[in-house]
Amino acid sequence: YALLNNGELTKYGSVNIRGDLLGKKLIDFTNKMKIIVNYSKPDLIILEKPNHRRNTKTTILLDGYYCVLNILAAERKINVMSVHPTSMKKVIAGTGKASKDDVVQKIADNFNLNLKDILEYEYYSVNTSKFKKGDVKKIHYDVSDAIGLAYYGYLKNIYDKERGNH
Numbered sequence: 034y035a036l037l038n039n040g041e042l043t044k045y046g047s048v049n050i051r052g053d054l055l056g057k058k059l060i061d062f063t064n065k066m067k068i069i070v071n072y073s074k075p076d077l078i079i080l081e082k083p084n085h086r087r088n089t090k091t092t093i094l095l096d097g098y099y100c101v102l103n104i105l106a107a108e109r110k111i112n113v114m115s116v117h118p119t120s121m122k123k124v125i126a127g128t129g130k131a132s133k134d135d136v137v138q139k140i141a142d143n144f145n146l147n148l149k150d151i152l153e154y155e156y157y158s159v160n161t162s163k164f165k166k167g168d169v170k171k172i173h174y175d176v177s178d179a180i181g182l183a184y185y186g187y188l189k190n191i192y193d194k195e196r197g198n199h
Contacts, residue, residue, distance in 0.1 A: 035179040079186035
């Protein structure tokens, strides 16, 4: 998640969702999002548009999160903006074909952030034939994606106001 106030990044982070079943994960996610929404009292929630992913379980879970946030927003009369990742990349990095790393670097530069604060690294815990213990196994972009979506929403709002589209 990421919170902006008049273009200033005020809070960001990730939420650890617990549960062994889809329903339990959605309940945990709902409870944690209620805390963030009730704390921050946003007037707009920006979500990444769902798209087809390779992993069916991940697709179902992320679509569930998308629905939960839309329900929370509707209950609280909060506007929702759904953004395709290509649109965010175009606005932030100048091209819809920008790599995740290009977008992350632009976000870090714009908000004067250290990459290690907005990326989450997963490391190998043992030596393998190809990798050493401590090598980066995977980079998680959840926090940087959230900041990018929030910043996109802020910039889009300015653009729309300048053109009289509220």
